[in-house]
Amino acid sequence: MxxxxxxxxxxxxxxxxxxxxxxxxxxxxxxxxxxxxxxxxxxxxxxxxxxxxxxxxxxxxxxxxxxxxxxxxxxxxxxxxxxxxxxxxxxxxxxxxxxxxxxxxxxxxxxxxxxxxxxxxxxxxxxxxxxQSSSPVQTSNTVPFKVKQAASSTFSASGKGNFHVVLIDFGYKKSILQSLVDHQCKVTVVPYDTPFHQIEKLQPDGLLFSNGPGDPKELISWFPVYKKLAERYPCFGICLGHQILALAFGGNTKKLKFGHRGANHPVMNMKTGKVSMSSQNHSYVVEKDSLIETGFDVLFRNVNDDSVEGLTHRNLPVFSVQFHPEAAPGPREHQQLFEQFITSIQNSKKKVKQYA
Ligand SMILES: NC(=O)CC[C@H](N)C(=O)O
Incomplete structure (x- = not known):
């Protein structure tokens, strides 16, 4: 046929x-x-x-x-x-x-x-x-966002769970959850529209803003909540999560002509100058010029087209990447970003102790 x-x-x-x-x-x-x-x-x-x-x-x-x-x-x-x-x-x-x-x-x-x-x-x-034998569907302009979990659920490797991470779910990949569990985290997955006070009640040590489909600007009504969360907890954003953090702090995103989808996209760490290979899957990018008043610096840039591939906040323990550090069978060299997240959680814990 x-x-x-x-x-x-x-x-x-x-x-x-x-x-x-x-x-x-x-x-x-x-x-x-x-x-x-x-x-x-x-x-x-x-x-x-x-x-x-x-x-x-x-x-x-x-x-x-x-x-x-x-x-x-x-x-x-x-x-x-x-x-x-x-x-x-x-x-x-x-x-x-x-x-x-x-x-x-x-x-x-x-x-x-x-x-x-x-x-x-x-x-x-x-x-x-x-x-060929059937008539085509009518084209509509609906954007296919809204991947939603019914309720929150908690995961951890048995006997482990030194850090409690709340994973904000925009359509998360299982291997993000697995990478956190592998790094000794107890993880509670919550839907993206969970109010601030409910996340606070879970007493997280850190938050992970997940990947997800569609245009990040669709979530505009939630940006104030995400900003408040990011001002309060150590955060790590991946792909859509990275875009959302930038938008929540007043940055902007735009759509690329045909996106980045593959397993060999070179990115440069702006602190070390080191280039590494990353797995990617995205249509939207954060606009560099929109970052001026957000408090974010560019952490990674794409070597092919110079687009923003990661951010780090100057005053808060908040960082994010546009690519997929959890990805497999793509390159595994970005797993260390999960370690970086754990270190930022540990440092924040130490600070809280100091001031207590
Ligand atoms: N992998 C993702 O999280 C993709 C983010 C967003 N939907 C984009 O296409 O840019």
Whole structure:
């Protein structure tokens, strides 16, 4: 069965329709990593997007539940050049069956090279993906934000939990929670719309503002609460969490032409001059010139396009990164940022003791 992907500019790409809902729409974005499709498919930040994989063969090591970042397949649709359907190890689910079960449509045999070139030239675009035999869904302008946990829940490694971190959930990846637990934190996950006094009641040692889908400015009504929290507790922001911290302190964000999605984005630490590789998945960035009165300095910059990749506050134990330090199988060299967060919690605790 033939499938069609119609971009907002009218360009049509064809491929093999492999199943799932008969018609979906979403913003078309591309991911350049050679591995890591399980992470991409289950990262809530991809919610509602149509993801095009630039690596030509996807699915060659199947799907393992343990590598999934959330309980759902998050993108609205998936486009690949070739979907692997050969042998995989026991205990893994074949790529296409997993997506079929989740009813997420996949198109294979697509000219992904030309498709990605057109996104690079014209920018990320809305598109409709549908089975040739069914009529396409109507395009709407709804932004697919709002990933919400019903209630808060607490996690820790048994017998451990030296620091209590409240993870503010905008659509968090499981490996962020895991990285905190691995760093001896007891973690309470709370929905993004949890009032200040409820977070205060939990007596956190620090707060983690998570990643998440959509435009961070949608959360504007919550910025005063996030600012108050950041003035009170040591904070670490990741991706959407980083953007939100900048906005809450009066900074601004803008949308990139086609975003950064891959596992080899070089970033420079502005304090040390050291360049390291990072995993990334974002459309929006913090505008450097908007930071003047926020109290934030640039902690990391992107070596490719000079965009802001991290912030550190001059007077508060608050820092953030636009990339994903928790990511796997991307580079692991940013795990030390979780250590930095723990150190900032420890230092704040010492200060409180001093003044007590
Ligand atoms: N990974 C994320 O948290 C993404 C943040 C935001 N939705 C963006 O696209 O820029």
């Amino acid at each position: 033939k499938g069609l992907l119609t971009l907002a500019n009218g360009t049509v790409f064809t491929g093999q329709w492999e199943g799932g809902h008969e018609s979906v729409e979403g913003e078309t974005v591309f991911f350049t990593g050679m591995t890591g499709y399980e992470e991409v498919l289950s990262d809530p930040s991809y919610k509602g997007q149509i993801v095009v994989f630039s690596y030509p063969l996807i699915g060659n090591y199947g799907i393992s539940e343990e590598n999934m970042e959330s309980k759902k397949i998050q993108p609205a649709g998936v486009i690949v050049a070739e979907g692997y359907s050969g042998y995989i190890n026991d205990g893994k689910t074949p790529f296409l069956s997993y997506l079929n079960k989740a009813e997420v449509p996949v198109m294979t045999g697509v000219d992904t090279r030309t498709l990605i070139q057109s996104i690079r030239t014209e920018g990320s675009m809305k598109a409709v993906m549908h089975k």
